[in-house]
Amino acid sequence: MELTLKLPCYPLLPLLVFNSDYSSLINGLSLQLSNKTLMVTVGQYPQYPTNIFNNISVDFINIQASNFNVNSSITSSGIDKIQQILNSWGTVIDKSKLVLGVEFGGTIEIVSSNNIKSDIENQHIQIANASNSTFPMANEPIPDQCQYSSYAYLSWNTLQQVLSSSSCPINLTSSSSSWKYGFVRNAKQSYLYQQNSSSTNYFVVFYEDYQSLNAKIDYINNNNLAGIAIADITKDSNDSQLMNFIVSGTQPTSAPGGQSTTSSSTSSSTSPSSNNTGAIVGGVIGSFIFVIIMAAIGFMLYRKRRVEMLDLLKDTKNQTCSDINRQDYSDTNRQVRPDTHNRIYSDTNHQTS
Structure with missing residues (x-):
């Protein structure tokens, strides 16, 4: 069983009351479900009183490490930020109980920049003040209570169709493509950007793909974390491309966009792709x-x-x-x-x- 905890954008509840009520709720569920696995889903940082996690009986803590770029100047789920988050949680609870939560897709936003590649790489993204925005491609409002108007969420199912279409060729750096491809080295995350034809603003979408997932899986294995959790598997492609990659370490022969993950990552461990190659x-x-x-x-x-x-x-x-x-x-x-x-x-x- 998984229990998701959400707080409003500006929580008004006293933390001590929240601490007491939440502990009682979790411990009551744990008692009633003594023969079941209990996991709680929490935010990016342990902002609550840290002793709350010493007083509750749960098997796993699922860290929702995504949508970092909402109202910020960084990528949406870069591994550099995830390392900071998991290290912070590691001071509160044993890492063997920590589960990394990921989204099958990415967050698209409107930014203003004179040199978008440099700004993204150096984490100097400037958020555009755009209200009532209409985003390209099929989209849905970002799943965030605060309802930031200049953001939307794109599923991998939508992205891979766009990446594979004639309007967005595999060589996304080509000048003939309206969408350009980029990869943030430090964050190990892919992105697409396109200049808005009616202004100097850009549409930018950071998303989860084979390269970024490979970096996250390496980090999980190297740090003995409990595993990985998917927020919504219906966001995957119709043939479950990302899920199959997580399970088997293999990607489609003609993976849309980006580079192949067959090369070894910066981690000292063997990547899922090389493990699979050795098995073959x-x-x-x-x-x-x-x-x-x-x-x-x-x-x-x-x-x-x-x-x-x-x-x-x-x-x-x-x-x-x-x-x-x-x-x-x-x-x-x-x-x-x-x-x-x-x-x-x-x-x-x-x-x-």
Whole structure:
């Protein structure tokens, strides 16, 4: 069971009252669901009295680490900011209970900039004062209580269709494309930007893709966190591209936009992509060795059977054809078929398991 906690933009409730009521609620749920896994979803920083988490019985804490760029000058879910957030939570609760929450998509905003690439890389994004804005591409209001008017949310399902379309070619740095592609090195997050034709403002969308997810998965593994949580899996593509990448470490052959994640990340651990590549290579080599072994066994059985048949013909000069055929087939059924059946299926089951 997951319990999501949300506070208003400017909370008026005394924190001590919130502390007492929330602790009672969580502990009551934990008692009633003693045989279930209980996870609470919280905000980016432990702003509540920190002892609240020492007095509640939960299995996991899900940190909603996204939408950082709302009313700020940074990317929406960069790994650099996430490291700060998780380190802060690590002082309150054991890291083995922390779950990193991600969004399958990104936040689009309107910004004003003289050099948008430089501003994004140096985290000097200037938010445009734009009200009642209409954003390009299909969108939905950003899921935020404060209802900032110059933001909207784009799902990965929408983004990957745009990235794969003719209006947004794979080479997004091409001057012929209205949308330009960029990748923030420090934040390890992809983005698209487009100048608004009616003004000097830009539309910018920071989003989760294979590269950014790969960096987050590496961080989770290297720091022994509990895992990753998806806020809404319906935001994924129809063929579950991002979910499949998280589970298997593989991405579609023609992944829309960005670079392939087959190269190793800055982390010292092996990325999911390289783990999967090693498994494929190992499987091919193992299959090749298995075929060679089976061929050798088959050849030896053939030679053995041929010798037995020659000996049999020598001893059956005075026998009738029916006697020879009866002896031949009985020997074949007894020696070859059971042995072949047991060997092939046991080896197959062994490899599969």
